[in-house]
Amino acid sequence: MTPARIRTDEQITAQLVAGEGTYPLKLKGGTAKLDSSWSPYGQADLTIAMPDAETWAALDPRTDVAPRLQLHHQVDGAQRDYDLALRVRQLDYLGDVQISADTDECLLQDLTNVTAVVDVGARAHQGSLRGLVGEWLLPKIGATLEPGSADADVTTTTEVTNLLINGGVEGTDLSTFVASACTISRVSGIHTGPYSAFALGMQAPTSTSSQLRFTGDAASGTFQFGMQAGSTYTFRADLLPQSPSGSASSSDNLQVAIYYMNAAGSYVTVRGNRVSASGSWQESRVTAAIPVDARAAFVRVLFGYSGGTLGVDNMMLVEGDGLETSGQPLAFFDGNFPSDAHYSYTWSGAANASTATRDPLVDRDPESLAWMPGRSLWDLISPVVAAAGMRLFCDEQRRWRLIGSDYIEPGTVIVSRGVNLKSGTDSIDLADADGWFDAVVVAYIWTDAAGVQQTRYDVAGAPGSSRALYREETSPYPGPGLAAYVLKRQQAKGHQLSPTVVSDPSVQPYNPVVVIAPDTPLLTGLVSAVSFDLAGDEMTVTTAGLADTPVNAIVIGPDGHPIADIPAGHPIDTAEWSAL
Structure with a gap:
C-alpha cells in the first residue's frame, strides 16, 4: 500500500474588508464549502478569536454594502482564495465568535x-x-x-386569436367588409407582408366621411366579432394612402378606431395614430377598454378624404393590450402563417373565412x-x-x-486508498428518495396575478419507470426542462459516495473524479461538492453521476494521458492510477 503523502506547507489566513478598513482575523477553525447543487455556491463557517473593539464593530452584516470575508487556503502549493459576503456574526459564551459568509448569490x-x-x-x-x-x-x-x-x-x-375574418384580404369573399362613402375591391398591386398577395383598396371616396366598416357595425346592443363589455381590445391595420385629396372635415382620417356605445346610448370613439399621406405602408393601432356597462362595440378604418385611394391590409383585432410578452407590439398574423420557433397558426374554420389562433409550441x-x-x-x-x-x-x-449541464472544470480528482483516502463508503440505498430514480415529476403550483391557482407538470422519464422523484415548485411555470435536468444530473446510477480525503484546495465542483478501491470497479463521475475542514487537513468530496467504469475505458484517461494518446482498449492498471 502506498503511504499517504506528507504535508510540506499549509497556510490558512482570514481577514475582513469593511468600508476602507482591513481587519485581520485570528482563525481557530471552521469549514469552507463549494457546492454545485446549492445556492449560494460557496460558503464559509469559521470560528475566530474575539477581536478588538474596532474589528468587532466592523463585523456587522447589516450595512448597506456587506463586509467581505477574504480567506486564503494553501496546502502543498495548491491554493484557493475566497471573497465572500459576511452573513452571520455570533458570539458564544466561551468568548469565540462564529461568522458565516457566502458567495454573491446571497445579494x-x-x-x-x-x-x-x-x-x-x-x-x-x-x-x-x-x-x-x-x-x-x-x-x-x-x-x-x-x-x-x-x-x-x-x-x-x-395564446392569441385574431377575431377579424379575412383580415389579410386573401379570401375572395368580401362580405365581411362594408364600404361607406367609397367603393372597395380586392387588389394585388399594393399588398404588403410576406404571406400576402392581396390588399383591400378603398377607392372613389364621395365625402370626407369615407370609411371601411364591418358587418355588425353600429347595431344597437351588438358586439362585433365577439367583443364583450368589460374587456380590452386592440385593433391594428396597415394603411397605404395614395394621393388623398379633399380636406377632411374632422380628425377622422387615415387611422383605425374602436367605437362603443355607453350606458347612456352615446357612441364613444377611441382613435388610433394617424398615418402620414406619404404614400408608404404604415401601421395604425388603437387599444381601448370597453366599459362593463357598454351596450355595443365595433371597429372601423377611417379614410376621411373625398379623393385619392387608401390601401388596407393585415387587419387584426385581438383581446388585450396588443403587445407581445416582451412589450413589443403584436404583429399581424392569420392562419396562413407557418409555424415558427414559438407558435403554430391555425384557422378555426375555413381558410381566410374564419378567425385564426396563434398557439404556443412551448408553454412558458x-x-x-x-x-x-x-x-x-x-x-x-x-x-x-x-x-x-x-x-x-x-x-x-x-x-x-x-x-x-455538460460543463466540466479541468483537473481530474483521484480518490484512492493508500494515497489520499481517509474514510468513505459506497452505498446504493433505495430508501433514500433522492438517491436513485429513473423518472422525475415536477409540479408547478402557484397563484397567478388574477388570484387563480394554476398547476402545470413537467415530466421526464419513460412511462412505467420503476422509481420517480416528485417535487413541487411554487413559482410560475417557466416551461419544460427542470425534470429532464434533474434526471440528467442524477443519471440514474444510484451510487452515494462522499469520501473524506487529504485536503487539496484546488479541488472544486465540476471536476471529473475517479474513485479507485480494491475489489470494486473503478467509479467515474463529477465532483458535486467539496467541504474543507480548515483545522483538520481534510476535505469531504461529494460526487454526482458515479458510474461503474471498466478499467480500459477511454473516458477515464487521467491528466497527463491525453485521450488521443491512449489506444482503444488500453488497460490502465490501478497501480498506475494510485501513483498519481
Whole structure:
C-alpha cells in the first residue's frame, strides 16, 4: 500500500474588508464549502478569536454594502482564495465568535421588489437567457457575467386569436367588409407582408366621411366579432394612402378606431395614430377598454378624404393590450402563417373565412419573468435557469457564470486508498428518495396575478419507470426542462459516495473524479461538492453521476494521458492510477 503523502506547507489566513478598513482575523477553525447543487455556491463557517473593539464593530452584516470575508487556503502549493459576503456574526459564551459568509448569490436572494409594481423588464431580454442575466439581472447588484457560449431562449408565450375574418384580404369573399362613402375591391398591386398577395383598396371616396366598416357595425346592443363589455381590445391595420385629396372635415382620417356605445346610448370613439399621406405602408393601432356597462362595440378604418385611394391590409383585432410578452407590439398574423420557433397558426374554420389562433409550441407562463412585489431576484431567476437545464452561480472569486449541464472544470480528482483516502463508503440505498430514480415529476403550483391557482407538470422519464422523484415548485411555470435536468444530473446510477480525503484546495465542483478501491470497479463521475475542514487537513468530496467504469475505458484517461494518446482498449492498471 502506498503511504499517504506528507504535508510540506499549509497556510490558512482570514481577514475582513469593511468600508476602507482591513481587519485581520485570528482563525481557530471552521469549514469552507463549494457546492454545485446549492445556492449560494460557496460558503464559509469559521470560528475566530474575539477581536478588538474596532474589528468587532466592523463585523456587522447589516450595512448597506456587506463586509467581505477574504480567506486564503494553501496546502502543498495548491491554493484557493475566497471573497465572500459576511452573513452571520455570533458570539458564544466561551468568548469565540462564529461568522458565516457566502458567495454573491446571497445579494440576489436579498434584493426584493419592495414596490407595489410588477417589474416585467426581464421580458425585454427573454430571447437570450445570457442576455437576460448579463444585461438585466446582474447590473442590479453591480456585477457582470463571465464570457461563455451556454445560452437558451426563454421566451414566454401566450395564446392569441385574431377575431377579424379575412383580415389579410386573401379570401375572395368580401362580405365581411362594408364600404361607406367609397367603393372597395380586392387588389394585388399594393399588398404588403410576406404571406400576402392581396390588399383591400378603398377607392372613389364621395365625402370626407369615407370609411371601411364591418358587418355588425353600429347595431344597437351588438358586439362585433365577439367583443364583450368589460374587456380590452386592440385593433391594428396597415394603411397605404395614395394621393388623398379633399380636406377632411374632422380628425377622422387615415387611422383605425374602436367605437362603443355607453350606458347612456352615446357612441364613444377611441382613435388610433394617424398615418402620414406619404404614400408608404404604415401601421395604425388603437387599444381601448370597453366599459362593463357598454351596450355595443365595433371597429372601423377611417379614410376621411373625398379623393385619392387608401390601401388596407393585415387587419387584426385581438383581446388585450396588443403587445407581445416582451412589450413589443403584436404583429399581424392569420392562419396562413407557418409555424415558427414559438407558435403554430391555425384557422378555426375555413381558410381566410374564419378567425385564426396563434398557439404556443412551448408553454412558458409570462408571469415566470415578472418580478412580483415581495419576491427576490433569485426567486425570479432560479426556476427559469433550472428549466433551461442550466445553472447560474457566483464562484468564490465573485465571478458569475452561466453554464450548461455538460460543463466540466479541468483537473481530474483521484480518490484512492493508500494515497489520499481517509474514510468513505459506497452505498446504493433505495430508501433514500433522492438517491436513485429513473423518472422525475415536477409540479408547478402557484397563484397567478388574477388570484387563480394554476398547476402545470413537467415530466421526464419513460412511462412505467420503476422509481420517480416528485417535487413541487411554487413559482410560475417557466416551461419544460427542470425534470429532464434533474434526471440528467442524477443519471440514474444510484451510487452515494462522499469520501473524506487529504485536503487539496484546488479541488472544486465540476471536476471529473475517479474513485479507485480494491475489489470494486473503478467509479467515474463529477465532483458535486467539496467541504474543507480548515483545522483538520481534510476535505469531504461529494460526487454526482458515479458510474461503474471498466478499467480500459477511454473516458477515464487521467491528466497527463491525453485521450488521443491512449489506444482503444488500453488497460490502465490501478497501480498506475494510485501513483498519481
